Amino acid sequence: METRRLVLLMIFSLSLVMLWDNYQASIGKPTLFGLNTSVQTADKNKSSQNGANGQANDLPQAPAASSNDLPADPSAIAATVAEPAETARTIVVKTDVLELQFSTQGAQLIGSKLLNHPSAENPEEPVQLFEQSPKRTYLGQAGLVGVQDAPNHRTLFELVPGPTDFEAGKDSLKLVFKATSGGIESQYTYTIYKNRYDLDLAMLARNTSTEPVTPSAYVQITRDGNSLESDSSLYATFTGPAVYTPEKKYQKISFDDIADRSAEYVKTADSGWLAMIQHYFVSAIIGQDGPRENYTRQVEANLYSVGLVSSLGAVTPEQTVTYSAKLYTGPQDQRVLEELSPGLDLVVDYGWLTVIAQPIYWLLEKIHGYIGNWGWAIVVLTILIKLAFFPLSAASYKSMAKMRKVGPRMQKLKEQYGEDKMGFQRAMMEMYKREKINPLGGCMPIVVQIPVFIALYWVLLASVEMRNAPWLGWVTDLAAPDPFYILPVVMAVTMFIQTRLNPTPPDPVQAKIMMIMPLVFSVMFIFFPAGLVLYWVVNNILSIAQQWVITRQIESAPTTAR
Incomplete structure (x- = not known):
């Protein structure tokens, strides 16, 4: 049930973003889609x-x-x-x-x-x-x-x-x-x-x-x-x-x-x-x-x-x-x-996120001044932003790890109560209370970070410095798509790993959707500038490392008596 709510929350959030995107387009401002x-x-x-x-x-x-x-x-x-x-x-x-x-x-x-x-x-x-x-x-x-x-x-x-x-x-x-x-x-x-x-x-x-x-x-x-x-x-x-x-x-x-x-x-x-x-x-x-x-x-x-x-x-x-x-x-x-x-x-x-995007660009430019390569500057900037949001991300991953840990017990409750949805809800909330799980704990920290990630998206998309700027080997232009699709493929792999670390949805249909999403995103990101995909890949790798450590800590901790 909570996974279904999370999916609905994601759909609702995406709908809001698309509505805002259409409004931005209608007044001649930058848009994320379309x-x-x-x-x-x-x-x-x-x-x-x-x-x-x-x-x-x-x-x-x-x-x-x-x-x-x-x-x-x-x-x-x-x-x-x-x-x-x-x-x-x-x-x-x-x-x-x-x-x-x-x-x-x-x-x-x-x-x-x-x-x-x-x-x-x-x-x-x-x-x-x-x-x-x-x-x-x-x-x-x-x-x-x-x-x-x-x-x-x-x-x-x-x-x-x-x-x-x-x-x-x-x-x-x-x-x-x-x-x-x-x-x-x-x-x-x-x-x-x-x-x-x-x-x-x-x-x-x-x-x-x-x-x-x-x-x-x-x-x-x-x-x-x-x-x-x-x-x-x-x-x-x-x-x-x-x-x-x-x-x-x-x-x-x-x-x-x-x-x-x-x-x-x-x-x-x-x-x-x-x-x-x-x-x-x-x-x-x-x-x-x-x-x-x-x-x-x-x-x-x-x-x-x-x-x-x-x-x-x-x-x-x-x-x-x-x-x-x-x-x-x-x-x-x-x-x-x-x-x-x-x-x-x-x-x-940078539109309505200028107040956030300008400091990000300033920091990116300073990093480039020391490193001399815009690709590695993106990598370092992503690491710094990830460190800044480390506590929020940790809270989110702890909540997801706890929900992952009690996943089998939740499935048993669902089978036990059958069609008694109210009884299942009460039993589930009691279990959350015993295990000290906040059902929204995995969502709110992510929502707080969204404006920063969108601002960084626009910084990388709008910066002329990315045009014809090489990074490493095959990536010779950070403003152009990856010519060999290596970064989109790596991104798909990292997203798949993240999906495996998240709680498994009890609904088989939802589980299949979650498994397909990495493929959908990788196909879409084939056409995005390499600098943007590089940011997502680095962010995903750091998230995987943090989530894996937290998940292991939570799963190795003793379970509260039922």
């Missing part, structure tokens, strides 16, 4: 081609204070300044860690390859974030609004003559674009650095007209809503925009919410950042401090923009004003992101 519902699956070629051509509604409006300066029809902005895309040039700049591609069409950032991070789909090629191709639209864009025909991300710019390669002894390179339109001369200066994933953008605007103007500068990221080929169907991670402000902190936004205009986030702020997130990597905009409006918009079917727009104030004839921003396109390295802007490290999202 697909990421925030990623749409509209036609890729259509969205990419349309995004490359640029539609009239992909320009933001100026802040409300200067909205009167906009033409009544925003499409008029594009109609008079658009240039044929065929005339645009592509400029390639390579650093130690990035290969960047800029287009003279709007001085857009149309390509960013992360040279030190091989692609999951093709290890011979680097990961690419910004991209303009038939299969992907992912662009960094900037421009001016609030003045009719002002240069924007669809204006044809001119590359100012200068080096496009790093000169000897220099750690930075400036790429300058110029365009004049609508009575404004605009100059964009991108400052690119060696060994860094961030670059600076300075936007200069000079009023060449005879009247004062009030332009606003915008910086945005435009991306299609297609999922990545490397996305797993067994576990989901968030893909989409995010906004951070000091008031509301970190807010993720699903593509679906942008499409139906129900996205909730802080729209006016004086600081913070915006980002486009995917598993392990992020592109972000960090605008200069000062009043700005954050915005999201659906440019067209399956194409979305997130950005900020800030008024440059009244600009008199021949006056020059500047707006500055920092762009980041690279891995979710928490230390680097935290140094760039407060809260930017939160793109490594």
Whole structure:
């Protein structure tokens, strides 16, 4: 009977986890199971081609204070300044860690390859974030609004003559674009650095007209809503925009919410950042401090923009004003992101368990600093966590060992009372009282540990450091499944041993289910990252050792008189 209750408790707990998982998915947050519902699956070629051509509604409006300066029809902005895309040039700049591609069409950032991070789909090629191709639209864009025909991300710019390669002894390179339109001369200066994933953008605007103007500068990221080929169907991670402000902190936004205009986030702020997130990597905009409006918009079917727009104030004839921003396109390295802007490290999202997961990551990183191998760091971290929960685990295993010891007597009671369930319950509770067994003693310690184990799960799943990180021999990438399935098989064996150490269910059906579970879990974990499976294997081995010692102690102790 108690085993049946334990099974029901496990089923109930799993149901709660799945309900919470579905709720997390519905609001665009990380989930333990299922697909990421925030990623749409509209036609890729259509969205990419349309995004490359640029539609009239992909320009933001100026802040409300200067909205009167906009033409009544925003499409008029594009109609008079658009240039044929065929005339645009592509400029390639390579650093130690990035290969960047800029287009003279709007001085857009149309390509960013992360040279030190091989692609999951093709290890011979680097990961690419910004991209303009038939299969992907992912662009960094900037421009001016609030003045009719002002240069924007669809204006044809001119590359100012200068080096496009790093000169000897220099750690930075400036790429300058110029365009004049609508009575404004605009100059964009991108400052690119060696060994860094961030670059600076300075936007200069000079009023060449005879009247004062009030332009606003915008910086945005435009991306299609297609999922990545490397996305797993067994576990989901968030893909989409995010906004951070000091008031509301970190807010993720699903593509679906942008499409139906129900996205909730802080729209006016004086600081913070915006980002486009995917598993392990992020592109972000960090605008200069000062009043700005954050915005999201659906440019067209399956194409979305997130950005900020800030008024440059009244600009008199021949006056020059500047707006500055920092762009980041690279891995979710928490230390680097935290140094760039407060809260930017939160793109490594652990959801509601952040308060537990962040200390775990900190400890894992410290261990790696001493050991130098992420696989062995996982092993040591698992041992430390197991030691921290040793008393709780011991209490759980003692309870299970006692129930295992009285299992034969419980079976005799069941046979003795037959259909008299009430009599069996009374006799069983009396036996528990004599043997000092708490029926829930094996459950509660495990329940207490669940948040920590889930937090560790997300730490290992979300840490970009695990990508292409070797452990031992055949495991050359802790973020990829075990190529030879050795760890899943070992995990199945350890789970089978644990099942044998647990009390045998009196119900034959339940006993068979318990014996099948190791096989089911091992098949499921074949598709999980090796780092996660390594954690479970080590945890299981330690649990077996602890449970075996406690079980032997309990079983060798004298039995209380009946």
